Amino acid sequence: MRRIALALALAVLLAVPLWAGGSFYVNIVSQILIAAIFALGLDVLVGYAGLISLGHAGLFGVAAYGVAVMLGAGFGHLAAIAAALALCVATTALFAVLALRTTGIGFIMITLALGQLLWGLAYRWIDLTQGDNGISAASRPAPLGLSLASADGFYYATLAVFLAVLLALAVLAASPFGASLKGTRDQPRRMTALGFDVWTIRFLAFLLSGLCSGIAGVLFFYYNEFISPQALALSASAEALLMVIAGGSGTLLGPIAGAALVVAMKSVASAYIARWNFTLGAIFVLIVLFMPEGLVPGSRRLARWVWAARKGRRNPAAAESGG
Amino acid sequence: MTALAIRRLDKSFGGLRVARGIDLAVETGERRLIIGPNGAGKTTLFNLIAGELKPDGGTVALFGADITALPARRRAHLGLARTYQIITLFPKDTLLHNLLLSLLGRAPLRWNPVARLAAQAALQQEARQRLMDIGLAHLADRPLSQTSYGERRRVEIAMALAQKPRVLLLDEPFAGLSLDERRDVQALLAAVPRDVTMVMIEHDMDVALDFADRISVMHLGEVVVEGARAAVVADPRTREIYLGE
Numbered sequence: 001m002r003r004i005a006l007a008l009a010l011a012v013l014l015a016v017p018l019w020a021g022g023s024f025y026v027n028i029v030s031q032i033l034i035a036a037i038f039a040l041g042l043d044v045l046v047g048y049a050g051l052i053s054l055g056h057a058g059l060f061g062v063a064a065y066g067v068a069v070m071l072g073a074g075f076g077h078l079a080a081i082a083a084a085l086a087l088c089v090a091t092t093a094l095f096a097v098l099a100l101r102t103t104g105i106g107f108i109m110i111t112l113a114l115g116q117l118l119w120g121l122a123y124r125w126i127d128l129t130q131g132d133n134g135i136s137a138a139s140r141p142a143p144l145g146l147s148l149a150s151a152d153g154f155y156y157a158t159l160a161v162f163l164a165v166l167l168a169l170a171v172l173a174a175s176p177f178g179a180s181l182k183g184t185r186d187q188p189r190r191m192t193a194l195g196f197d198v199w200t201i202r203f204l205a206f207l208l209s210g211l212c213s214g215i216a217g218v219l220f221f222y223y224n225e226f227i228s229p230q231a232l233a234l235s236a237s238a239e240a241l242l243m244v245i246a247g248g249s250g251t252l253l254g255p256i257a258g259a260a261l262v263v264a265m266k267s268v269a270s271a272y273i274a275r276w277n278f279t280l281g282a283i284f285v286l287i288v289l290f291m292p293e294g295l296v297p298g299s300r301r302l303a304r305w306v307w308a309a310r311k312g313r314r315n316p317a318a319a320e321s322g323g
Numbered sequence: 324m325t326a327l328a329i330r331r332l333d334k335s336f337g338g339l340r341v342a343r344g345i346d347l348a349v350e351t352g353e354r355r356l357i358i359g360p361n362g363a364g365k366t367t368l369f370n371l372i373a374g375e376l377k378p379d380g381g382t383v384a385l386f387g388a389d390i391t392a393l394p395a396r397r398r399a400h401l402g403l404a405r406t407y408q409i410i411t412l413f414p415k416d417t418l419l420h421n422l423l424l425s426l427l428g429r430a431p432l433r434w435n436p437v438a439r440l441a442a443q444a445a446l447q448q449e450a451r452q453r454l455m456d457i458g459l460a461h462l463a464d465r466p467l468s469q470t471s472y473g474e475r476r477r478v479e480i481a482m483a484l485a486q487k488p489r490v491l492l493l494d495e496p497f498a499g500l501s502l503d504e505r506r507d508v509q510a511l512l513a514a515v516p517r518d519v520t521m522v523m524i525e526h527d528m529d530v531a532l533d534f535a536d537r538i539s540v541m542h543l544g545e546v547v548v549e550g551a552r553a554a555v556v557a558d559p560r561t562r563e564i565y566l567g568e
Binding site for chain 2: 171172174175176177178179180183186187189190191192193194195196197198
């Protein structure tokens, strides 16, 4: 059943350019996938390690600016992407060393401060970042001779990266390291007593989370062919966190659902609803009230409840004896 | 050989001195009971031994090796395991997963990000065996939160034993258990082989005295009486401190 659902989802995603109804909507799905990669990366930290970051847009931006600056300096796309991701991981390591000195509110505040620091650099280091004007890309890459200039071409490249990230995280979640990571989220003291190195496990999770944010940042830059300090703002970090929480943290589908919700509201509903920000806020309030665990786990709970209720109506005696 | 040797261990929280030059030597295979009124510093002593607290002075040695400067996780790898007064397990996870985490703690496999945990047949088999040893194999796939307090206590002890400890610290393992549950835990501890040294904090004298080879009585951060069961129970200082007579 699970495999059939996955195959169906993959078929739907592969056929997006056929059914989406034009390049505008194909681009929207590309945006959703980029946001989903960003949210999945953040979820490694928030959902699996139990550490809430409000500075991930900074890491996203480091990778985006890294590519932009390297391309501007005359490097090729591959070198620029590799250097940008390496820079992003190095920045993440620095973030992690500073932030993992604490947990809880302290961790949130340190990541918030570090994110703001990077945002400030993007604004003020004008020689490098061109400040508020941002940096534009001359062109998109053409891996293996395949042009990414069209909406469809870029969508398929984004989908391939998205599926690779999703698969990697699915493997990780089911692995012994994934179990160790979730253990440090639930009972760090017990995990230490069992012999686990809680700090290093969290550090590695932070690096992976930063890498995913960097990948999303690179895709974001190529999608827009432009990067400005706005991408590193606190609101961008908060938006990614809302995607994770609204969709369901600690799950793989949750951040994807959250990303789809936010991007759809921003890019599609905003064309029809003047106060789309208010609507999005109202949706978040409803999620918190009725599905505090997030859309995906909440929907599963609802489905189980409906299934049990239907079963009970069909066979009241069995339902009663079953408790 | 001395399994656990503590010398002149000191610890203060601000102006409050909670360990005052504690000396303790537990021989290999010994069952040591630590008793004392609330606030005597018993759990603090466990936290100092396990490395969860850093002492202000003194040393802790495990089988002759000084472990005072080692972090808690390294002590676990050297064969020191513990249980907590308040059970700290993984309530959302199944009993089997709790045992798996315990087995993973000392296995290099814990760093593996690509293997499937569910496909580790040997590890799964050992975890199920550990549950069988405590009579809870039939609950292996049940979330821990859906088990009784006594069952959780048994799981906690099984997890500590799965670490293959050489020294096991038990912090009030009988607290909050019914009479039947106490009997289960008592039987579980009695079956632990003698190559595992055990140190237990316990208030329930009915079960604890049967367990102990030697007893240390603590009061205000000090070990004030130590010796064989009968001698300690008969000592007037024990009565004065612990029984309030």
